[in-house]
Amino acid sequence: MPLSPDQQAEIDDLRANPQPTLRAVSPGMEQHLYKAHDVLDHGFIRVIDYMGDDNAITQAARVSYGKGTKSVSNDEGLIRYLMRHWHSTPFEMCEIKLHVKLPVFVARQWIRHRTANVNEYSARYSILDREFYIPAPEHLAAQSVVNNQGRGEALQGEEAARVLEFLKSDSNRAYDHYQQMISQDDQQGLARELARMNLPANIYTQWYWKVDLHNLFHFLRLRADAHAQYEIRVYADAICEVVKDWVPFAYAAFEDYRMGGANLSGKAIDCLKRMLAGEDVTQETSGMSKGEWREFEGIVR
Incomplete structure (x- = not known):
């Protein structure tokens, strides 16, 4: 189960005792x-705490102005202006603190975003649970033949069954040895900080992760993208659903300008102008590399 009985009891207690603010x-x-x-x-x-809302963003942007200068429609327009022109500071006025339970290999990707405050469950002091991420059969994919860091088609039949068996048996065997190494039954036992090195990267860890909205949007732009690895993308998708309810104006602008928008180079803009003028522009006459041209065509065709 995702939540331990103690965690569920804590949640139930907190929700049963709301505090005025x-x-x-x-x-x-x-x-x-x-x-x-x-x-x-x-x-x-799960959301542990948060600070700010859409109003906090516009309040920061209008720091020199009184409340009489604002309205709901103006707020939405101002937030879209800020997003459109990459004015990031007002979005930093909002913060969120999340409790996340995730596989270690996903955590190692996630921690590359060095713009948050993180406190992780420590296997130096505590014993990790026997919980491993085992992909569903449809997510057991072969290596892509066109992308060194991507997936190809899903494995089928006996091949999928063979891989699943390896993942399950190797994970449990490693955990059995982990337990045996730290056991105190008639033996001294290995220190937990050393025994943990035998555990596989698909074991689950937990952390508290606190980040401001500007840096959260950067995380989501990369990790909720269709090209992101599935196992981190589903976490980003879940966070998107939360942020959408938290700051609806800001999220709508983010979805429009960042997730649904595109950045064009000077060469790309020049080619687009020539195409709109009726010129037949090709990769050879564009001044772009083959890779750039392929990406450009993906936007404009």
């Missing part, structure tokens, strides 16, 4: 507080 709240985010959203086979995300 004078700070600004987001009604959409309040519905997510202390609720776990399941991800993969044993993982989850």
Whole structure:
């Protein structure tokens, strides 16, 4: 199960005892507080705390102006302007703290985003649970023949069964040895900080991850993209659903300008102008490499 009994009891207690506050709240985010959203086979995300809302973004942008200069329609327009022109500082006024349970190999990708505060479950002090990420059959894919860091078609039949058996048996064997090494029954036992090195990268870890909205959008732009690895993308997708309820104006602008938009180089803009003028532009006359041209065609064709 994604949540331990103790974690579920803590959540139930917190939700049963709401506290009054004078700070600004987001009604959409309040519905997510202390609720776990399941991800993969044993993982989850849950919101521990947050600060700010759409109003906090526009308030920061209008720091020199009074409240009389704003309206709901102006707020949405201002947020879209800020997003469109890459004015990032106002989005830093909002923060979110998440509790995430995820496989170690996903955590190692995630931690490359060095713009957050992180505190991870420590296997130096505690014993990790026997929980491993085992992909569903449709996510057991072969290596892509055109992308060194991507997947090809899903494995089928006996090949898929063989790989699944390896993943399950190797994970459990490693954990059995982990337990035996730290056992205190009639033996001294290996230190936990050393015994953990025998564990596979698909074992689950947990952390608290706190980040501002600007850097969260950067994370989501990369990790919720269709080209991102599936196992981290599903976490990003789950976070997107939370952010959409938290800051609806900001998320809509992010979805439009970042997720749904495209950046064009000077050469690409020049080619687009020539095409609009009726010229038949080819890769050879574009001044772009084959890779650049292929990406450009993917945008404009």
